[in-house]
Amino acid sequence: xxxxxxxxxxxxxxxxxxxxxxxxxxxxxxxxxxxxxxxxxxxxxxxxxxxxxxxxxxxxxxxxxxxxxxxxxxxxxxxxxxxxxxxxxxxxxxxxxxxxxxxxxxxxxxxxxxxxxxxxxxxxxxxxxxxxxxxxxxxxxxxxxxxxxxxxxxxxxxxxxxxxxxxxxxxxxxxxxxxxxxxxxxxxxxxxxxxxxxxxxxxxxxxxxxxxxxxxxxxxxxxxxxxxxxxxxxxxxxxxxxxxxxxxxxxxxxxxxxxxxxxxxxxxxxxxxxxxxxxxxxxxxxxxxxxxxxxxxxxxxxxxxxxxxxxxxxxxxxxxxxxxxxxxxxxxxxxxxxxxxxxxxxxxxxxxxxxxxxxxxxxxxxxxxxxxxxxxxxxxxxxxxxxxxxxxxxxxxxxxxxxxxxxxxxxxxxxxxxxxxxxxxxxxxxxxxxxxxxxxxxxxxxxxxxxxxxxxxxxxxxxxxxxxxxxxxxxxxxx
Amino acid sequence: xxxxxxxxxxxxxxxxxxxxxxxxxxxxxxxxxxxxxxxxxxxxxxxxxxxxxxxxxxxxxxxxxxxxxxxxxxxxxxxxxxxx
Ligand SMILES: Cc1cc2nc3c(=O)[nH]c(=O)nc-3n(C[C@H](O)[C@H](O)[C@H](O)COP(=O)(O)O)c2cc1C
Numbered sequence: 213x214x215x216x217x218x219x220x221x222x223x224x225x226x227x228x229x230x231x232x233x234x235x236x237x238x239x240x241x242x243x244x245x246x247x248x249x250x251x252x253x254x255x256x257x258x259x260x261x262x263x264x265x266x267x268x269x270x271x272x273x274x275x276x277x278x279x280x281x282x283x284x285x286x287x288x289x290x291x292x293x294x295x296x297x298x299x300x301x302x303x304x305x306x307x308x309x310x311x312x313x314x315x316x317x318x319x320x321x322x323x324x325x326x327x328x329x330x331x332x333x334x335x336x337x338x339x340x341x342x343x344x345x346x347x348x349x350x351x352x353x354x355x356x357x358x359x360x361x362x363x364x365x366x367x368x369x370x371x372x373x374x375x376x377x378x379x380x381x382x383x384x385x386x387x388x389x390x391x392x393x394x395x396x397x398x399x400x401x402x403x404x405x406x407x408x409x410x411x412x413x414x415x416x417x418x419x420x421x422x423x424x425x426x427x428x429x430x431x432x433x434x435x436x437x438x439x440x441x442x443x444x445x446x447x448x449x450x451x452x453x454x455x456x457x458x459x460x461x462x463x464x465x466x467x468x469x470x471x472x473x474x475x476x477x478x479x480x481x482x483x484x485x486x487x488x489x490x491x492x493x494x495x496x497x498x499x500x501x502x503x504x505x506x507x508x509x510x511x512x513x514x515x516x517x518x519x520x521x522x523x524x525x526x527x528x529x530x531x532x533x534x535x536x537x538x539x540x541x542x543x544x545x546x547x548x549x550x551x552x553x554x555x556x557x558x559x560x561x562x563x564x565x566x567x568x569x570x571x572x573x574x575x576x577x578x579x580x581x582x583x584x585x586x587x588x589x590x591x592x593x594x595x596x597x598x599x600x601x602x603x604x605x606x607x608x609x610x611x612x613x614x615x616x617x618x619x620x621x622x623x624x625x626x627x628x629x630x631x632x633x634x635x636x637x638x639x640x641x642x643x644x645x646x647x648x649x650x651x652x653x654x655x656x657x658x659x660x661x662x663x664x665x666x667x668x669x670x671x672x673x674x675x676x677x678x679x680x681x682x683x684x685x686x687x688x689x690x691x
Numbered sequence: 692x693x694x695x696x697x698x699x700x701x702x703x704x705x706x707x708x709x710x711x712x713x714x715x716x717x718x719x720x721x722x723x724x725x726x727x728x729x730x731x732x733x734x735x736x737x738x739x740x741x742x743x744x745x746x747x748x749x750x751x752x753x754x755x756x757x758x759x760x761x762x763x764x765x766x767x768x769x770x771x772x773x774x775x
């Protein structure tokens with residue numbers, strides 16, 4: 213199975229695909245690098261590698277690492293022009309089977325140990341954390357990274373992408389939402405006991421490990437990464453705590469998460485395309501060791517209006533997990549698609565509507581699942597609609613969803629990042645949910661059903677073929 | 692041109708000409724720019740009262756158009772001793 217052991221191999225592959233731009237001029241870490249990555253995301257332009265960062269000789273940036281479907285296809289060893297369903301098939305193929313246990317490398321074989329800094333020499337400000345957007349609460353070192361932690365009771369290892377802002381030379385701070393895996397360890401186990409939680413933050417992880425860390429899968433992330441790679445992910449022991457980190461990552465930051473002391477964090481440009489969640493006391497990371505590769509490459513994701521990798525990947529993997537959930541319940545769906553432009557707020561489901569209220573059943577399962585907090589709109593269309601075709605879905609939505617009977621609203625769990633939510637809802641993670649049922653009711657008389665008037669549905673096959681056979685000759689473009 | 696900035700919810704959190712404990716960001720150019728520190732300081736809405744300029748920002752990062760001035764009297768440690 214094709215995969216890239218580190219970002220250096222992956223960058224070379226993108227370069228071969230003409231999907232990478234190297235910038236040799238000096239770039240300021242203070243907003244300029246962020247502005248470049250933002251424009252790259254908005255233009256769907258090639259990934260930038262910035263090789264000369266102001267104040268930080270020897271350091272480099274890699275921006276927008278997986279912000280497009282062609283890059284995701286490349287990560288999965290596919291042709292960059294693969295369609296979304298082809299990418300989804302490959303992803304599903306790679307996430308099935310028996311996950312291999314990670315392989316622990318000796319320190320001497322692990323590039324991330326090329327430089328080791330401990331004790332008083334540790335200074336986070338010697339790393340080129342970018343000021344990603346004007347007006348952010350600080351410089352964010354953790355934008356495309358993950359945090360490794362171990363459950364204090366059962367030893368389960370979690371990799372999770374939780375953003376981190378540099379507070380001072382030895383301190384970072386960031387939100388760890390209470391329903392996330394690390395949130396449960398921290399708020400549910402460590403905080404009540406007054407115990408610190410050792411952590412290791414991985415900056416510049418290989419692309420598959422990064423995907424695993426933000427995927428909503430039930431397989432532990434180090435194993436999920438191995439499964440997706442087709443062989444064990446290579447880890448190495450941390451210097452100062454009982455954790456393992458990917459041996460080929462660029463920078464590792466080790467330390468402890470504090471159970472009983474918080475600092476203000478944010479504002480920050482978020483995946484919704486806004487700065488929404490308020491500045492407030494959040495989780496504090498105290499740092500006691502930094503290890504890094506020679507000429508390290510810091511990854512930057514710049515969250516804002518679509519499309520960045522957070523939106524793309526989370527939409528993709530949330531959609532696929534929800535598809536698995538619905539299939540596991542035997543619901544006759546044709547597929548699930550979360551458009552990244554919805555910032556994974558909208559789940560579009562195609563279904564064969566074989567019984568009444570099948571759309572409500574789908575929405576209740578989806579909203580009631582572990583993934584429910586991350587989205588609030590479910591659109592259910594029938595199996596005649598191509599769920600990846602925005603025009604078809606939009607047409608079904610505007611014509612088939614009954615404004616009273618087709619819209620169902622429930623209370624649910626939300627996130628503080630929802631731009632539409634009230635202050636109260638954001639504070640208490642409350643999230644209203646809505647279903648748009650765009651299927652015609654099954655109790656309607658079949659002969660009374662509105663008939664779709666399109667070239668493909670309204671003309672006999674022989675007429676369609678006759679017209680198509682001469683289409684190009686008449687001077688129309690063939691499509 | 693600003694030496695420090697500070698995030699506030701409301702302007703009247705800043706009591707003018709009184710010694711206050713504030714969490715500010717150092718804006719001096721270089722690798723320490725934007726690092727936070729707790730300081731004892733006096734501030735004024737008049738940009739010329741104290742020697743250094745203070746930029747005010749609100750909760751979503753919006754910069755207040757008028758400059759304040761600030762005199763930093765010393766740093767304060769807020770970190771629990773057990774974690775230092
Ligand atoms: C770029 C990016 C930044 C994220 N930042 C945060 C964050 O700051 N806090 C958080 O709780 N989740 C954040 N998430 C979502 C988590 O990564 C996501 O829920 C992930 O699945 C962690 O899963 P787990 O808690 O189920 O292990 C972020 C996701 C991405 C892609």
